[in-house]
Amino acid sequence: MRTRVFIIIVFITAISFSKTLAQAGGLNFMLGFPSGEFKENVKRTGFGLSGHFLFLAPALDRPFGIGLNIGYLNYGQETRREPFSLTIPDVTVDVERSNNFVNFHALFQLGFPSGSVRPYIEGLFGGSYIFTETTIRSRGTDEVASSTNFDDFAWSYGAGGGILILLYSADEGEDFGELFLDIKARYLFGSEAEYLKEGSVNVTTVPVTYQVSKSKTDLLTVHAGVVAYFNSIFN
Numbered sequence: 001m002r003t004r005v006f007i008i009i010v011f012i013t014a015i016s017f018s019k020t021l022a023q024a025g026g027l028n029f030m031l032g033f034p035s036g037e038f039k040e041n042v043k044r045t046g047f048g049l050s051g052h053f054l055f056l057a058p059a060l061d062r063p064f065g066i067g068l069n070i071g072y073l074n075y076g077q078e079t080r081r082e083p084f085s086l087t088i089p090d091v092t093v094d095v096e097r098s099n100n101f102v103n104f105h106a107l108f109q110l111g112f113p114s115g116s117v118r119p120y121i122e123g124l125f126g127g128s129y130i131f132t133e134t135t136i137r138s139r140g141t142d143e144v145a146s147s148t149n150f151d152d153f154a155w156s157y158g159a160g161g162g163i164l165i166l167l168y169s170a171d172e173g174e175d176f177g178e179l180f181l182d183i184k185a186r187y188l189f190g191s192e193a194e195y196l197k198e199g200s201v202n203v204t205t206v207p208v209t210y211q212v213s214k215s216k217t218d219l220l221t222v223h224a225g226v227v228a229y230f231n232s233i234f235n
Helices: 002-020 037-041
Strands: 024-034 046-056 064-083 092-111 117-138 142-169 176-190 192-195 213-216 219-230
Touching: 024 037, 024 064, 024 176, 037 213, 046 092, 046 219, 064 117, 064 219, 092 142, 117 176, 117 192, 142 192, 142 219
Parallel strands: none
Antiparallel strands: 024 046, 024 219, 046 064, 064 092, 092 117, 117 142, 142 176, 176 219, 192 213
């Protein structure tokens, strides 16, 4: 619970800073490939979204940027139909179980501050909240109830690189500056953590039992999205 509260605080803080100090912001689709010990337990490729805010973006007088990165990655999904209860067997609901990462990192970027094609490298340090959640839905859409089955936290750090390709450039003097296509890859070294994967929850026993996996949580991620740069800071 305390970990979730901390994640929410970090997210709100990032948004607040982005309204006053951010000079660049990006959003991208992300694929996650388990690596090392983590790959031995989790075979599936994850997918999700990642966004970042650069409080200081690379500029002509400084080729580096500093900011925050926040991402969500799903690395497992299970769905089944079940009777609503033992006394109401003629009404069925969808039971969905998802295995997820929510990660947040301090982001340091070094790149070319000008040109229509801008390669860059970056470093990250932070952590990931790893959790498995089960949700009951009526007719596949309306949520009836949900519960977190298992969760843990892992520290992580890593590096990556990518390329920005100019899509649009505004006229000089406007607050909005440039829009780029952003393609990149990152490798994150994750500390040891306990987690569930697909098939780890046994619902045929009472109480329900969990087959918990434990390993380092290294992850290779590939991203594609857009980044917007601004000529002046937000007020």
